[in-house]
Amino acid sequence: MAGDDNRLGSFLRSRREKIDAASAGVIDNTRRRVKGLRREELALLAGLSPSYYIRLEQGRDRNPSREILEALARVLRLDDTERAYLWSVAMPPLAPAGDDSDPAHAVRPGVLHLLERWRDLPAFVVSPSRDVLAGTTLAARVNPAWSPGHNLIEFAFLDPRARTVYPDREEILLQAVAGLRATAATRRSELDGFVASMRERSETFRALWDSHDVYERVVGEKRLAVDGLGILRLSFETFALAGSEGHVLYVYFPRPGSTDDEALRDLT
Known part of the structure; x- marks a missing residue:
């Protein structure tokens, strides 16, 4: 959307970067140079293979299952609105049919x-x-x-x-x-x-x-x-x-x- 064709991947990345690694249970004694969780860390916490999650975030796989979405939402600590958004970008609804003559601007x-x-x-x-x-x-x-x-x-x-x-x-x-x-x-x-x-x-x-x-x-x-x-x-x-x-x-x-x-x- 508007320069963001990979909305699912972009959203996952933005949420991943806001998760504190330590509070998520990641033990890392090195100096971290990345914000939030690494992709591999998120994948393991969600029970996914790192290679699959990387494909998902990069937009090379756009058909995650319900179980995968639920696992990612849990690790990313999404609220109800964010969960609904995750579902909508992963499984967008069909465009509704209707009259295109004056869309949306006639108030009843x-x-x-x-x-x-x-x-x-x-x-x-x-x-x-x-x-x-x-x-x-x-x-x-x-x-x-x-x-x-x-x-x-x-x-x-x-x-x-x-x-x-x-x-x-x-x-x-x-x-x-x-x-x-x-x-x-x-x-x-x-x-x-x-x-x-x-x-x-x-x-x-x-x-x-x-x-x-x-x-x-x-x-x-x-x-x-x-x-x-x-x-x-x-x-x-x-x-x-x-x-x-x-x-x-x-x-x-x-x-x-x-x-x-x-x-x-x-x-x-």
Whole structure:
């Protein structure tokens, strides 16, 4: 994907380099000159032949069994999201059939009706590539990136306003790329071009993408700098909308009775 045809091998290598050899049970009295586990060490810990694992990481063998994947996930200490990503790159699903006339950009009328009624909440719908397709008026007032016509990834990495809007921008960037990689595992054909474009346009994006971190934050909290209000602290929930489009609904909300709650009511 976007210069990474061997996604399985690249992901395995990136995780291998993050495992501490001593904590994994490797006894080595020599001065180590490699990060993490050596390929041969990982292979032995997983019960594989070193030559087979090397072929797997180099992309010369791309058909590992379920047992092999489970063994590698155990040694690499993958969490649930990383395990799902490992499975998806090792056994990618068939591309879904569908209408190519306007892929993924038509938000259902019922969802639009809900957004119109949620006048007191920042809420918006995004495509797999994080294009904002629809949103509440309040969402655009809280964050310019949360309005239709913007892309969350492009805004965070390329728009100068992001440095002001996101007090914790570095963490936002890490989460954005890790989440995009998780999405790309199942929607590769849709995201190839977007990822390639971002790699060209942003050195920071390229470095984070090449780190192969993968996780999704479906709930959490963000701090945002809002004109006239200062720093607003909002929780969020995400909802995957049924359908082949891959749309996700984000809803942000303050803690009841907090100063953030009062500030958001004033803004409304």
